[in-house]
Amino acid sequence: MGAVTPADSAVMLDAYAAIRCPVKVQNYYDATVKLPEGASGYGVRGSSDVQQELFGGREIIDRTLDALAALPGTVDLRLLADEDFTVAQDATRDAVRGGAQVIVAPKLPVDRRGHRRGSPSALVRGTDRANGRPGYLPVQVRSRRMLERHSRPAQQSASPIGTPSPASALYLTNAQFRTGREDDQLHVAHFWRLLEAAGWQASGEPMAGIIGSDSLRRTFFSDGELAGVEALALNPAGSRGTAAVVWIMLTRKQIRTFSRTAPEGWKKRSALERYDHEHGFRVKVAETARKRTGEPSDPHRMVTPIFVRECSFCPWWAVCAPEMGADDLSVQIDKSPLDVREISVLRSLGVRSVHDLGSADLDALLPRYLPEVRHRDGAEQRLQLAARRSRMIAHGTHLERTTAGPIPLPQAQIEIDWDIETSAADRIYLWGFLVRDRSRPDDEGAYHPFVTFADQTAADEAALARRAMTWLAELLTEHPDAHVFHYSDYEMVHLAKLAGTSSDDTLARALDLIRRRHVDLFQTMRTHYFGAHGLSLKVVASTAAGFSWRDDTPGGLNSQSWFLDATHGADEQTRAEARQRVLNYNEDDVRATRVLRDWLRTQA
Ligand code: SF4
Structure with a gap:
């Protein structure tokens, strides 16, 4: 008997399928479509894991699971990860029957009837079932923030990670589940359906938890009906606090979707409704694809490729690109x-x-x-x-001018271009400046980086900023007419935030000085141009001003992974090359700003 291919086997979809491109599912189950050589699987899970690992997400997830595993009454099954699936599944069943409070790294039974498989990061015990057996809720750990500030209190509940049971849930005073995180809700809805199929789900309203990278603190409601009631509050990004299980009520209609029959043209649907629709659709797509054998009587493929974000790292790109x-x-x-x-x-x-x-x-x-x-x-x-x-x-x-006449830009003998780089932890590890003396026509500008290639604490970040800002303040004092140019408000926002959180006089003084001397060239571009591909520095400096970066793949996200290599690369050569790559990239960014400014001055 030959190897079993996806087309031979029953359709079984994981938790990512319902929130990812349906063409992936279709290609995977269609024997007439061949996976490009060198690619593996249908790439949904793999690509997501790669992305998470790139930006340190794995570390956050492991830390969170460690915290759950350390709680009394937790059964930690991570050690069984390399065992046969049935071993881990039996251990999960034993832990469920035993009524463990938390089960880390469970393995849920496959739901053949529902065409589902997969397991959440953890199970947390909820309300017991009608038959007296323990009931569970799925909890997924994510490495990104799940909450956003919101002025209306008590819109969202969460349990501090130290007491993850829904019985310990508190309302949030100042935050709600992030708009645009529907995929995360559908993701946990998949696990709820798997729990139902196993008969392990908790009684009561269907719900699931997500632990994101948000930081919360305990507090009390200060006024209104809930005055004096204990609560949780979202901390500012980057500050210390506790993680929490944010509870998603899976049957509450909160997700806006298209509806042909509704008078407004849209309807709010619950996470479970949305999930059931998307999952059911992909099951049909897969079932249809499985019937295709290359014969003229084959059923038509149900979906055609549309370029979406995940195409950029999808193994099926070589198949889909020609079709599009x-x-x-x-x-x-x-x-x-x-x-x-x-x-x-x-x-x-x-x-x-x-x-x-x-x-x-x-x-x-x-x-x-x-x-x-x-x-x-x-x-x-x-x-x-x-x-x-x-x-x-x-x-x-690429660009269309939307105004006429010369473009006003301040001129000075000394012009400084400025660009910062931040790590995945959103700490500034590189302040780059290009200083040019325009009284010397052949002056291409001198690059001055202030950099730390190491993981930073808040104090490290502030110390590096102080060095950079002391240097810049001296330069601006020496040249009172000098101007500082940058592209977008990223630099000013980060400097203002750092000056505020560190309460550092040097930073506050430098901020005050720069505020009177800075020019955001992005605002200039926005005022005078419309871009077919937007107005990012990469687009406008290369297409309009003819600048080219030394790196083949310049970009902020890429520079974050280079920073990881520069600080944690396997050997010294890797680290040294990554350090140089980051410096070249930052230098090219400030040179691009300079070239763009020169180009703008030539536009009548
Ligand atoms: S390349 Fe894009 S359209 Fe094709 S399967 Fe992948 S994500 Fe879907």
């Missing part, structure tokens, strides 16, 4: 991209490429388009913008 075509709207419009539904509706109306949309009669298109995309606010304006971008891209135009 180089001028596909979803491929080409990378700034304020249209969503999957918007693209699908346009395709159904015969608009696939930037050439199609760029030349479309929008007055004729909009009445047929808008009723189908009422899930989006501002759908008409989004389409108008996409059409403008399409026209530009189709004509090979």
Whole structure:
């Protein structure tokens, strides 16, 4: 008997399938589509893990699981990770029957009828079941923040990680679950359905927990009906506090989705409703794909590729790219991209490429388009913008001037370009400056970096900032007419935050000095230009001013992974190369700002 292929086996989807591109599922189960050589699996889980590891997410997750494992009454099954699946599953069953308070790294039984498999980071004991047996709730650990500030109190409940049971849940005074984290809700809904299939779910309203990287503190409500009641409050980012299990009520209708029948064109649905829909759809997609053998009578594939963020690290890209075509709207419009539904509706109306949309009669298109995309606010304006971008891209135009006449920019003999780099922990580890004396026409500028290639504490970060700002303040004092140029408010926001949190006089004085002498070139670009691909420094300095970075893949996220290599690389050579790569990248950024400024001054 030959090897069993996905097309031979029953459809069984993991917790990522419902929140990822359905074409991945389709390709995986379609025997007529071959995985590109060198790629493995259908890449959903792998790519996510790679991303998390890149940015230190694994460490946060391990630390959180360690904290759960240290609680009394916890059964930690991580040691069984390398054992046969049935061993870990039997151990999970024993722990459930024994009524453990927390089970770390459980292995849930496969739900064959529901076409589901997978396991959450932990199970937390909830309300016992009607038959008297222990009932459980799934809890997933994530390495990113799950909460955002909100002025209305008591919108969200959470349990401090030291007492993770829902019975210990407290309301939050100042935060709610982050808007835009629907995928995380659907992800835990998958585990709830698996628990139900096993008969292990807690009684009461279906719920699941997520432990993010948020930091909370215990407090009390100060006024209103809840005055004096114990609560939790979200701390500012980066400050110390406790982690918490944020509880998601899976049947509460909180997620806005398209609805053809609702008068507004959209409806709020619960996480379980959304999950069931997405999971069920992918099961159908997979079942259909499994029937394909390459015969003329094969059923049609149910979904066609649309470029989404995950395409960038998807092993199926070599299969999907030719199918989409180089001028596909979803491929080409990378700034304020249209969503999957918007693209699908346009395709159904015969608009696939930037050439199609760029030349479309929008007055004729909009009445047929808008009723189908009422899930989006501002759908008409989004389409108008996409059409403008399409026209530009189709004509090979990157930038359009939106004003006339010379572009006003302050001039000084000494001009300083400034750019910072931050680590995945959002600490500034590199302050880079380019100083140019314009009285010397051949002066290309001298680069001055202030850098620490090591993990930083708050005190380390402030000390490095003090060195950089002392140097800059002296330069600005020596040259009272000098100006400091940067691109976007990233530098000023970080400096202001650091000056505020460190209460450092040097930083406060430097901030005050720079506030009177800085120029944000991004604001200048925004005032005078529209960009087909946006107005990021990488785009405008390269396409308009002809600048090129020495690195093939310059970018803020990449520089964070280089910083990791620079500080934790396996050997000295790796670390040294990564250090140089970061420095070159930062130097090129400040040189790009300078080149862009020179170019702007030539624009009449
Ligand atoms: S390349 Fe993109 S469209 Fe194709 S399967 Fe991957 S994520 Fe989906």
